[in-house]
Amino acid sequence: MDFKGNLERVKASIKDAKAQGCTFRTGPELEITGYGCEDHFLENDTFLHAWSSMAELLRTDLTDGILCDIGMPVMHRNVPYNCRVWVVNRSIVGIRPKIFLANDGNYREMRWFTPWHIDPSNPGFGELEEYFLPREIAEITGTAKVPFGIFAVSTKDTCLATETCEELFTPDAPHIKLALDGVEIIANGSGSHHQLRKLDKRIDLVRGATSKSGGVYLYANVKGCDGGRLYFDGCCMVWSNGKLLAQGTQFGMLDEIEVVVATVNLNDVRSMRSNFIARSYQASSTPTVHRIEVDFSLGHPDPLSISESQPIEPKIExxxxxxxxxxxxxxxxxxxxxxxxxxxxxxxxxxxxxxxxxxxxxxxxxxxxxxxxxxxxxxxxxxxxxxxxxxxxxxxxxxxxxxxxxxxxxxxxxxxxxxxxxxxxxxxxxxxxxxxxxxxxxxxxxxxxxxxxxxxxxxxxxxxxxxxxxxxxxxxxxxxxxxxxxxxxxxxxxxxxxxxxxxxxxxxxxxxxxxxxxxxxxxxxxxxxxxxxxxxxxxxxxxxxxxxxxxxxxxxxxxxxxxxxxxxxxxxxxxxxxxxxxxxxxxxxxxxxxxxxxxxxxxxxxxGMSYDELGDLGHLRKVEKCGPLTTFLKLRQLWSHKTADWTGPQDNDKAITPSIRVKEQPKTFDEKVAQKVKDFYFYNAINRHKMTTLTPSYHAENYSPDDNRFDLRPFLFPATFEAQFEAIDEVVKACKKD
Incomplete structure (x- = not known):
């Protein structure tokens, strides 16, 4: 919601990109408003202020000579969309809405935005619609309406398109069809938060987006604390044909603006694709995405005077x-x-x-x-x-x-x-x-x-x-x-x-x-x-x-x-x-x-349990979506290496709350596992009310119990888990017979 600050950062990034000779610039998801506005996206004012920021940008000469892909929310026919707005030479080329929204874990995009509808019976990306620009924008650009939908931008020397954050993570990602249809450069404006041991997944996905079918992929991610529990860790990247050409810092906390630049040779993309016969066969029959032609060139007029970026190894902390x-x-x-x-x-x-x-x-x-x-x-x-x-x-x-x-x-x-x-x-x-x-x-x-x-x-x-x-x-x-x-x-x-x-x-x-x-x-x-x-x-x-x-x-x-x-x-x-x-x-x-x-x-x-055991229990409950019975069955295998004298729950019945007190202490391995599972689910249930008041915490683990954002369970439900615990007991009895 820092409209003035965000606009200044967008301007500075474009200025830096132009200073380094760039002809195309892509920025993070929803960069005009900030990604984490949450229910502010339900306010019409947020959309109005976003367009005011865009108008201020278009009044300057910053977009002269550079094609820019900018993230902002747009209301189209009274429906809110998470969009990429393409701008060049003080004009809007088109507006591309997000198709697949992030709506799990920490993300609630479908609370605020609507996914762009694509007819499943149509193998392509659907028809383009007309978007009537706000009066202020129309007066600046001299254009009343622009295309709205899924499109590629055709310049004099190449073809570009975009996908947004979550779309990269989906099984049938847009970049697959776009690459098969001849799009050579794909940009991704992202809002991906840091989580321990997560960066390698992003790297693998972006690498895969260009290694199979060739092409250039630009990944621009939000950087910094965006007003909540998440920290967006940047790490912008440029890939070409499965090779990393440039990578930004992951935790650069002090400089608010970072521009990652690479010089690519599009002939390498064309060579790789044309020599991959199976790809050519698929490409010959792939649906066509709409092209918007732009009188603009991305290539350097004297290619021999510049040096292309060389591959580097990804840096993963x-x-x-x-x-x-x-x-x-x-x-x-x-x-x-x-x-x-x-x-x-x-x-x-x-x-x-x-x-x-x-x-x-x-x-x-x-x-x-x-x-x-x-x-x-x-x-x-x-x-x-x-x-x-x-x-x-x-x-x-x-x-x-x-x-x-x-x-x-x-x-x-x-x-x-x-x-x-x-x-x-x-x-x-x-x-x-x-x-x-x-x-x-x-x-x-x-x-x-x-x-x-x-x-x-x-x-x-x-x-x-x-x-x-x-x-x-x-x-x-x-x-x-x-x-x-x-x-x-x-x-x-x-x-x-x-x-x-x-x-x-x-x-x-x-x-x-x-x-x-x-x-x-x-x-x-x-x-x-x-x-x-x-x-x-x-x-x-x-x-x-x-x-x-x-x-x-x-x-x-x-x-x-x-x-x-x-x-x-x-x-x-x-x-x-x-x-x-x-x-x-x-x-x-x-x-x-x-x-x-x-x-x-x-x-x-x-x-009554170790921290290592708590970690395993928490992972199964939240990440693997296990109830008590499935947790018990999985832990019987996961903990099977534990010795016969492995410590069970405390050896005094005060350690076990009366609601789950057992007549005698568990002795066998299965009984000990069963009792730890019961204790964990019971104490989690009776303490759920505490989790509604947890201090806002840095999100680092994907089994966080943060009630306000990440773990949306009721805070009052039966803590005895009668049917679930009885099912565990039946398994324990069967194990004794065996």
């Missing part, structure tokens, strides 16, 4: 680099665009909050590196953003740690059960990344709340904190236990928001007394991982309730590996110590026997 670069870029984009003063994080010294802190540190490293090593344009942009965020009009950071200290505050919020080990890890980590660190004790808050409750005219005096999980047999009331853990966690959330508002005022001594709008507030960072969110293993409205969460879509397995990677590759050594520690909430006393500690609170023991 590893998963750890993706975790480091994607969320850190998202954090910087979110911070500089939100107008807030920085970030605040309750830093416990555990793996999750330490991962979040590390990402902020890496963000500062990347910002500082761009400031010292970037292009002149990106240096100016970064410095302006730094001064805007820090509220320091003359500040230039001498190091990335100094920048971190200006925009990042961490706090160790100690409960009465917190240990010196976690406190030490939090302090050392904050020192290594330069964060402004402090610590507080939350016991006075929790004690006060318990005292207030004891004033109620009930049997509230039974609450005895000394008995909760403190005696040798751990026989304290489960109700008291959970209540006392929850109030500690929620107290941290309250303090986090209080401190986020006051810490800039308390720490920026140099700014006190200066005129201006004040010191601003910090955004509170959450640090709940995707597995715990899926299991519901967190307190609703505890310190996982925050403004944004950069690790909310990353599983625990990857987070631990990331900590070890960042310790080595990013010089944050304390992270190795964090990675090797046992995950614990530190909300209960340790188990004491004979005056000695024999067991500390463990997240995995509390949950």
């Amino acid at each position: 590893g998963p750890m680099e993706e975790i480091a670069y994607g969320p850190s870029a998202w954090l910087w984009d979110y911070l500089r665009r939100s107008g807030q003063r920085g970030y605040f994080l309750p830093l416990s010294g555990g793996a999750d909050s330490s991962s979040t802190a590390a990402l902020v540190g890496i963000m500062c490293q990347r910002v500082y590196r761009e400031l010292t090593e970037g292009t002149e344009r990106s240096k100016a942009l970064v410095l302006a953003d730094i001064r805007k965020v820090t509220r320091r009009p003359f500040y230039t950071p001498p190091s990335w740690q100094d920048l971190c200290g200006k925009i990042f505050v961490t706090c160790y919020m100690a409960s009465e059960h917190s240990g010196s080990e976690t406190r030490s890890r939090a302090e050392n980590l904050a020192k290594q990344i330069g964060a402004n660190h402090t610590s507080i004790a939350i016991r006075p808050i929790t004690d006060a709340i318990v005292k207030v409750f004891q004033q109620c005219q009930f049997e509230s005096d039974r609450i005895d904190k000394s008995k909760v999980r403190a005696d040798a047999t751990w026989n304290a009331s489960g109700t008291e236990d959970i209540a006392l853990q929850n109030i500690q966690a929620r107290s941290r959330m309250v303090m986090a928001y209080f401190m986020a508002q006051l810490m800039p005022w308390a720490t920026d001594k140099a700014m006190k007394g200066e005129a201006g709008p004040g010191w601003g507030s910090l955004l509170v960072l959450g640090s709940a991982n995707v597995d715990e969110a899926l299991r519901g293993y967190y307190t609703k409205y505890d310190c996982s309730a925050a403004d944004v969460n950069p690790i909310g879509g990353i599983n625990k397995r990857d987070l631990k590996a990331f900590l070890l990677w960042a310790a080595k590759e990013r010089g944050i050594g304390e992270l190795e110590r964090v990675a090797n520690a046992v995950p614990t909430a530190e909300l209960r006393p340790d188990k004491i026997e004979g005056g000695k500690k024999v067991e500390e609170q463990s997240d995995e023991k509390d949950m």
Whole structure:
């Protein structure tokens, strides 16, 4: 919805392309409005402002001498379409609507747009219709109407067409018929978000689009945080005959405009196609797409004076680099665009909050590196953003740690059960990344709340904190236990928001007394991982309730590996110590026997399953669309390598909620798998209400439980799964007989 900013970026990209000698330019999907407008696309104003932006572009000479393919929404006969508008020499050539809309996972395009209808009985792309241009556009171009539909643009020396994002991913992609019909250059304006281990799929699809049938393919993708949980990772590409000629950066977070340029030899395309006899046979009978002729040439007038681009190998970042670069870029984009003063994080010294802190540190490293090593344009942009965020009009950071200290505050919020080990890890980590660190004790808050409750005219005096999980047999009331853990966690959330508002005022001594709008507030960072969110293993409205969460879509397995990677590759050594520690909430006393500690609170023991097991369960539920029975059947095979003494659910019936309590602990392999499946689905069901309030998180895993965008299930449904669990039991019985 940043119409002015988007228009300036479109203009700058065309200007850069022309400066490098380009005669054709394609841009990302819906670049005029931004891809992530969501229900703003239901507003007619959005379409009106889009045309106003196009009018401003057409009034300039930017499109003189260059054919441009621009993404914007268009209303045709009162129907909204996601379109590509072709422009050259201040005129509109035609408007091409999207045929296949993205309508799964994170995408809801059919909520806002209508797919362009193609008659299935017609083997081609259908007839072109007339689109009557808005009066303002008609006055500029001198044309009242233009073609609307699926077409190719015929210049004096070649033929071009386009497809849009999702169309590349479909089995019967438009580029197949277009290539067979002689279209030599195909452009794709895309809005594809980053997800761990996903880029290779895009590369394979684009490679395949040109390797079978020849041709040139230009892939232009959105770059940056587009106003939500997704980070669009760019990585624009130019391919020819199955070979990569140019590739843009995947996580270039600081320069808003990137133009990827290649020089191609169309004779190579013609040679490959003409010598592929089977392709020629198919092409001779393929349906014809409508051509729109344009009095324009793309080819260089003196081909011998230029050098064509040579093939290169695709660059694909590893998963750890993706975790480091994607969320850190998202954090910087979110911070500089939100107008807030920085970030605040309750830093416990555990793996999750330490991962979040590390990402902020890496963000500062990347910002500082761009400031010292970037292009002149990106240096100016970064410095302006730094001064805007820090509220320091003359500040230039001498190091990335100094920048971190200006925009990042961490706090160790100690409960009465917190240990010196976690406190030490939090302090050392904050020192290594330069964060402004402090610590507080939350016991006075929790004690006060318990005292207030004891004033109620009930049997509230039974609450005895000394008995909760403190005696040798751990026989304290489960109700008291959970209540006392929850109030500690929620107290941290309250303090986090209080401190986020006051810490800039308390720490920026140099700014006190200066005129201006004040010191601003910090955004509170959450640090709940995707597995715990899926299991519901967190307190609703505890310190996982925050403004944004950069690790909310990353599983625990990857987070631990990331900590070890960042310790080595990013010089944050304390992270190795964090990675090797046992995950614990530190909300209960340790188990004491004979005056000695024999067991500390463990997240995995509390949950009755390991983080690796949670990852498998979450993947089967969301990605493979499995119900409880199919999950059990698949896990019997997936976990078949586990040994006979593999740990099942906890060996005390308090660990199993009464609704799914079993008469005796599972002993056989099948019984253990069955019980873990039941526990997982049960706890997911009873905790679905928590997922409706999850902090907006960076989307990285395709089994995210994010209720608001990605996992659209009801938050109230039967948690006992009677028919499903009975079916599992029948299979277990049959296995015993065998």
